[in-house]
Amino acid sequence: MKAEVITIGDEILIGQIVNTNAAWMGEQLSLAGIDVVRMTTLGDASQSIKQGLHDAFKRADLVITTGGLGPTHDDITKEVVASFFGKGLVPHQPTMAQIESYFTRRKRAVPEASRMMAIVPEGFDVLTNSVGTAPGLWYEDNVTGKTRRMVVLPGVPREMKALMTEAVLPRLQQLPGRQTILHLTLLTAGIGESMLAAKIGDLSSWLTDDLHLAYLPSSHGVRIRLSGQGVNADAIQMRLDAFEAHLRTRIGAYIYGEGRNTLEAVLGALLIQQGLTVATAESCTGGLIAHRLTNVSGSSAYLHGSIVAYANDIKVSQLGVEPEAIRLHGAVSEVVVAQMARGVRKRLQSDIGLATSGVMGPTGGTAEKPVGTVWVAYADAKGVETRLVRLVKDRLINKELASTAALGLLRTQVLSRF
Amino acid sequence: MKAEVITIGDEILIGQIVNTNAAWMGEQLSLAGIDVVRMTTLGDASQSIKQGLHDAFKRADLVITTGGLGPTHDDITKEVVASFFGKGLVPHQPTMAQIESYFTRRKRAVPEASRMMAIVPEGFDVLTNSVGTAPGLWYEDNVTGKTRRMVVLPGVPREMKALMTEAVLPRLQQLPGRQTILHLTLLTAGIGESMLAAKIGDLSSWLTDDLHLAYLPSSHGVRIRLSGQGVNADAIQMRLDAFEAHLRTRIGAYIYGEGRNTLEAVLGALLIQQGLTVATAESCTGGLIAHRLTNVSGSSAYLHGSIVAYANDIKVSQLGVEPEAIRLHGAVSEVVVAQMARGVRKRLQSDIGLATSGVMGPTGGTAEKPVGTVWVAYADAKGVETRLVRLVKDRLINKELASTAALGLLRTQVLSRF
Numbered sequence: 001m002k003a004e005v006i007t008i009g010d011e012i013l014i015g016q017i018v019n020t021n022a023a024w025m026g027e028q029l030s031l032a033g034i035d036v037v038r039m040t041t042l043g044d045a046s047q048s049i050k051q052g053l054h055d056a057f058k059r060a061d062l063v064i065t066t067g068g069l070g071p072t073h074d075d076i077t078k079e080v081v082a083s084f085f086g087k088g089l090v091p092h093q094p095t096m097a098q099i100e101s102y103f104t105r106r107k108r109a110v111p112e113a114s115r116m117m118a119i120v121p122e123g124f125d126v127l128t129n130s131v132g133t134a135p136g137l138w139y140e141d142n143v144t145g146k147t148r149r150m151v152v153l154p155g156v157p158r159e160m161k162a163l164m165t166e167a168v169l170p171r172l173q174q175l176p177g178r179q180t181i182l183h184l185t186l187l188t189a190g191i192g193e194s195m196l197a198a199k200i201g202d203l204s205s206w207l208t209d210d211l212h213l214a215y216l217p218s219s220h221g222v223r224i225r226l227s228g229q230g231v232n233a234d235a236i237q238m239r240l241d242a243f244e245a246h247l248r249t250r251i252g253a254y255i256y257g258e259g260r261n262t263l264e265a266v267l268g269a270l271l272i273q274q275g276l277t278v279a280t281a282e283s284c285t286g287g288l289i290a291h292r293l294t295n296v297s298g299s300s301a302y303l304h305g306s307i308v309a310y311a312n313d314i315k316v317s318q319l320g321v322e323p324e325a326i327r328l329h330g331a332v333s334e335v336v337v338a339q340m341a342r343g344v345r346k347r348l349q350s351d352i353g354l355a356t357s358g359v360m361g362p363t364g365g366t367a368e369k370p371v372g373t374v375w376v377a378y379a380d381a382k383g384v385e386t387r388l389v390r391l392v393k394d395r396l397i398n399k400e401l402a403s404t405a406a407l408g409l410l411r412t413q414v415l416s417r418f
Numbered sequence: 419m420k421a422e423v424i425t426i427g428d429e430i431l432i433g434q435i436v437n438t439n440a441a442w443m444g445e446q447l448s449l450a451g452i453d454v455v456r457m458t459t460l461g462d463a464s465q466s467i468k469q470g471l472h473d474a475f476k477r478a479d480l481v482i483t484t485g486g487l488g489p490t491h492d493d494i495t496k497e498v499v500a501s502f503f504g505k506g507l508v509p510h511q512p513t514m515a516q517i518e519s520y521f522t523r524r525k526r527a528v529p530e531a532s533r534m535m536a537i538v539p540e541g542f543d544v545l546t547n548s549v550g551t552a553p554g555l556w557y558e559d560n561v562t563g564k565t566r567r568m569v570v571l572p573g574v575p576r577e578m579k580a581l582m583t584e585a586v587l588p589r590l591q592q593l594p595g596r597q598t599i600l601h602l603t604l605l606t607a608g609i610g611e612s613m614l615a616a617k618i619g620d621l622s623s624w625l626t627d628d629l630h631l632a633y634l635p636s637s638h639g640v641r642i643r644l645s646g647q648g649v650n651a652d653a654i655q656m657r658l659d660a661f662e663a664h665l666r667t668r669i670g671a672y673i674y675g676e677g678r679n680t681l682e683a684v685l686g687a688l689l690i691q692q693g694l695t696v697a698t699a700e701s702c703t704g705g706l707i708a709h710r711l712t713n714v715s716g717s718s719a720y721l722h723g724s725i726v727a728y729a730n731d732i733k734v735s736q737l738g739v740e741p742e743a744i745r746l747h748g749a750v751s752e753v754v755v756a757q758m759a760r761g762v763r764k765r766l767q768s769d770i771g772l773a774t775s776g777v778m779g780p781t782g783g784t785a786e787k788p789v790g791t792v793w794v795a796y797a798d799a800k801g802v803e804t805r806l807v808r809l810v811k812d813r814l815i816n817k818e819l820a821s822t823a824a825l826g827l828l829r830t831q832v833l834s835r836f
Binding site for chain 2: 014019022025030036037039040041042043048214280287288289290291297299300303307308309311313317348363395396399
């Protein structure tokens with residue numbers, strides 16, 4: 001099935017908002033085996049939207065719009081879609097009742113603008129919005145000789161995603177003649193795309209038109225996505241399982257999770273399971289490791305705290321780093337980062353200390369220690385492990401990559417030592 | 419002038435990459451007074467790109483593509499554009515010389531793929547890429563009775579932005595008959611959109627078709643953008659200056675900068691100017707304030723360090739918070755956050771201490787202290803200032819908003835006290 005995604009809103013055209021909706025929808029539709037052939041962004045103008053729908057249905061069987069369903073005068077998607085299909089607008093009683101009940105509970109009169117949210121094109125199916133007020137819409141006809149499917153969704157990302165996940169994707173998956181598509185995403189850290197390819201590239205001889213492997217790199221690690229398609233779900237699952245087993249034999253140590261998990265969430269579960277606490281001593285990451293760890297709800301169970309030791313004085317006074325070590329080896333050195341990890345562990349009375357020290361750029365690089373040189377260290381009661389990583393030229397990307405390297409080291413050490 | 423932006427790449431259609439290029443180009447073109455009427459994303463397929471160009475020129479005078487200029491077999495933009503305009507491909511000698519010199523300096527043979535980067539459509543102007551190897555292209559004709567302008571840019575964001583800024587926008591601004599457009603963006607922190615509207619909304623009676631005001635909210639503060647257009651640059655500048663003066667009278671205390679600056683960079687310059695050092699004591703922000711401050715190159719001049727005191731024990735042992743204060747008032751309280759700010763200032767021997775303590779969610783809220791309740795404190799030798807802020811339900815957004823509130827407090831206190 002060929003699909004097009006149409007995003008509606010002047011704020012996208014003038015660059016006020018980045019169109020993350022289209023990317024998310026593109027990914028979800030592709031994962032469902034639907035071929036997204038074009039994405040379009042249109043302004044809040046009736047003629048432009050109508051022309052966009054007309055163009056899209058020339059190429060696609062399925063057109064999904066997002067945006068323009070709100071209560072203000074800019075929000076004209078519903079009217080234009082109704083008119084495009086030659087339909088009138090009628091009140092949808094269940095939605096109206098839901099809106100009235102919302103305001104009645106709050107002892108307020110229903111604003112006219114909110115009533116408008118319950119007006120829908122005649123003959124359209126209404127998809128219940130579980131996290132907001134604007135319902136989604138589904139319509140199909142074949143008056144032009146081919147089946148046209150139209151889905152209308154709100155532009156608020158949370159509402160669009162809830163409607164896609166709860167209503168649209170399940171319905172698309174049930175359409176007759178659809179192949180089953182299964183995916184498996186393995187999350188890795190501590191290894192780059194080219195090193196991964198060197199370790200598993202020869203497995204690509206297993207790949208076929210209906211078994212596909214993709215490397216998805218980011219500053220939080222490389223995701224490996226395996227997709228299989230066919231008519232028999234069990235047969236696909238068996239092929240994916242077999243491939244996964246080979247991948248885990250080759251690169252299992254680098255795989256920290258599956259699907260939409262994050263390294264910090266996986267680490268959190270691991271630390272809770274092992275009953276371990278951690279503290280970080282951050283120089284070059286400047287607090288980013290602690291920020292990532294505390295993005296996980298419940299992280300107070302294992303993160304005691306952190307010391308961001310940006311100045312050398314603080315490394316000495318707060319972490320017990322020897323001034324002599326800094327003088328002899330520099331702050332960006334194996335000796336100093338190991339002392340930082342040991343020091344923060346002791347100082348914040350944690351089972352584990354994790355430390356970083358590096359040259360993030362754009363200035364401060366030398367021939368011996370160019371921008372991108374980072375030492376990370378892990379310390380526990382039994383000893384210290386250090387790693388040298390060589391990153392890139394960009395300060396902000398270096399901070400992300402260095403935090404991922406440190407969290408990756410934390411994970412592999414906990415797994416091998418406890 | 420009507421423009422369309424076409425992004426080329428399968429990786430966008432399947433949602434592997436968010437299309438930040440289109441947003442950035444949309445903003446830049448709009449700021450240059452060019453009306454972006456549609457944005458389209460197309461896959462790496464010749465027929466699709468050709469059709470996309472054809473469609474776009476039916477509506478627009480200017481079409482800009484980004485993507486598909488790399489050295490691999492997927493990169494077909496140049497060939498398709500040449501064929502669309504009925505042109506052949508020819509080597510561009512200066513670009514070829516540049517590429518050869520690049521490889522000669524590194525004592526390597528020039529790969530065939532890299533030679534291809536110097537092949538361009540006949541008759542096209544070559545725009546020099548100052549940060550990469552794929553040049554941009556500019557072409558115009560009026561064989562169809564109207565002037566068609568075509569700009570071809572690489573998809574790597576850094577290269578696209580350099581070419582837009584250095585070559586494309588200056589050239590567009592010189593086209594005959596163009597109105598002058600001037601912008602002024604004022605950056606605010608510590609005040610929400612609705613409060614801003616209450617303070618300056620009545621000034622909107624000054625606004626006209628050629629003088630426009632926009633509020634651009636984000637978790638790092640609300641930007642206020644003032645745009646004026648006309649034929650006389652001096653007259654526009656005078657109107658902007660007059661409006662800005664009124665804005666500064668009303669909300670000057672909240673304005674921390676202009677243009678593309680960031681709160682952390684403005685703060686950095688202010689702290690350096692005043693010769694002040696700062697340390698942060700972070701509970702609910704978990705290291706994010708330190709992370710933001712250290713995103714600025716040179717921040718070691720004023721950030722001594724930070725203590726992320728996530729556990730109450732750490733608040734007591736590392737920051738000198740009284741256990742009695744936590745017992746009586748709770749960790750999220752004015753008394754405790756003030757002690758944290760004083761404690762970190764003393765402990766890390768800084769002029770200023772900045773502290774946060776709050777309930778970030780999704781769990782941990784109470785009737786008295788619901789999710790989103792955050793105390794921030796500023797301390798220096800003369801005393802302590804505290805603020806209570808009430809934020810939202812989302813943990814990650816709350817961390818961003820709380821860090822902005824703390825940095826905003828730091829700025830206003832430094833300005834009023836030093």
